[in-house]
Amino acid sequence: MLIVLFGCALVSATFNLPKNWYDAGYLYALLLIIIIFTIGENFSGVFQKSAARKVFLYLGVVALLSQAVFIHRYLPEFMSGFSGPGVSIAKYDSIKTRNDLEAASLSCDIDPMQSKKVVVDDYTYLYFQKSKWPMAITYILLCCDDESSRDTFFRQFVSKVDSDGLVVNCTSMPTPYMPVVKREGNVCCIPKNDLKNLSSLP
Secondary structure, three states, rough: OOOHHHHHHHHHHHHOOOOOHHHHHHHHHHHHHHHHHHHHHOOHHHHHOHHHHHHHHHHHHHHHHHHHHHHHHHHHHHHHHOHHHOOOOOOOOHHHHHHHHHHHHHOOOOOOOEEOOEEOOOOOOOHHHOEEEEEEEEHHHHHOOOHHHHHHHHHHHHHHHHEEEEEEEHHOHHHHHHHHHHOOEEEEEEEEEHHHHHHOOO
16 A cells, blocks of 8 residues: 555656645655554564664654744744735635636736746646746745845846746735736736846836
């Protein structure tokens, strides 16, 4: 059974062309399940070995330290509540959203299948997930602490990365880029050429 599960994971990794961060998470989760079951079946034998005990002790300490650092870093922000842009689930209209995404795709010439390195957010990711190497604007903007540094970094990044465009929920669109933005409903996009030339904007 474990061999079949491992084989499925390899097949998924081989034929899944986008290979984005979500897919990596699924693969790691499957591998973790395989490891857990393997250890469970050989529990007594594994822990009789000194090296195995040291490895598990090391992993346990690293995991605890990682959680401690994570809690120390993000607990204050978590307790203060989320104040960023969001999309209401109760008022989410899937048909309108898809129509907006299709219109934005045509308006900015960003093909949902053939484009590469499209900058997306959580709102637009599912529509463009089959493109090659989609990139989350959320993670790109984690580079820096202040808004000015993030803006500078983002302009430099997209000028070098050869992205086929940017398409996000309009609430995620940085204000300085609005002069070159094309809007379709709640979806805002920037074509490839304009994205490369963001550095020319004030």
